Amino acid sequence: MKKRYNENINRFIFNISKSNFQQIISRVILYCITTFIFINMMTSIGGCFAMRETEDIISNLSFSHDGKNVVFDRCHEGDCQIQVYNLETGELAAYQSPRNEQWTMGKYSYDGKKITFSVIPIKPNDDLDLGNMQIAVMDADGKNLKKVTTGSGAKLYPTFSHNGKKILYACAARIREKGKTPAADYDA
Incomplete structure (x- = not known):
């Protein structure tokens, strides 16, 4: 009984850790993509702001x-x-x-x-x-x-x-x- 209880606890902790890790990775990826898009928009020659042309x-x-x-x-x-x-x-x-x-x-x-x-x-x-x-x-x-x-x-x-x-x-x-x-x- 105790062994089964420990296995369930370990599986529960693993699932929580896996879930939190996936959330963290998702947020980091979203942040990186947003930052990448923002910087590229601000620096692209043909983009909205043409930052390189105006330095x-x-x-x-x-x-x-x-x-x-x-x-x-x-x-x-x-x-x-x-x-x-x-x-x-x-x-x-x-x-x-x-x-x-x-x-x-x-x-x-x-x-x-x-x-x-x-x-x-x-x-x-x-x-x-x-x-x-x-x-x-x-x-x-x-x-x-x-x-x-x-x-x-x-x-x-x-x-x-x-x-x-x-x-x-x-x-x-x-x-x-x-x-x-x-x-x-x-x-x-």
């Missing part, structure tokens, strides 16, 4: 937790904006930043209702003021924009806490001047 750069991709949208930076000749691509409908939308700001590094909240991102001020000479970057939050539809940080320092890569009540980000106290400080100093 656009796509970076900082962030998928919504329901898997329906991806928010990303799209940069062309130094001008960047946050865009959203709907994976179900193929619709592409862009958030319009004010002329004196550049928005970058968008991330969805876990419930998908908000996006947090870095705001880079643009100086009068059109240089980016990286030393005064701020973090902002807005609704996923682009409404209710609010800057949530102040003060100097580069504030980068914001992300929501799981409950959406806090934002974690990296902060550099200062930005080194070009050519003044090596990125690394070591003996080989």
Whole structure:
């Protein structure tokens, strides 16, 4: 009786493990296919966006937790904006930043209702003021924009806490001047 019970338990565990493994593999394959299609659409010469012809750069991709949208930076000749691509409908939308700001590094909240991102001020000479970057939050539809940080320092890569009540980000106290400080100093 005990041997039969153990065999049934082992068969049950094997079936659960096999089922979970198949689900995980299915999700990974779906993710890879979706990513492959998205990247090929964005980079194909004859595709919707003809990215190679305009030399656009796509970076900082962030998928919504329901898997329906991806928010990303799209940069062309130094001008960047946050865009959203709907994976179900193929619709592409862009958030319009004010002329004196550049928005970058968008991330969805876990419930998908908000996006947090870095705001880079643009100086009068059109240089980016990286030393005064701020973090902002807005609704996923682009409404209710609010800057949530102040003060100097580069504030980068914001992300929501799981409950959406806090934002974690990296902060550099200062930005080194070009050519003044090596990125690394070591003996080989």
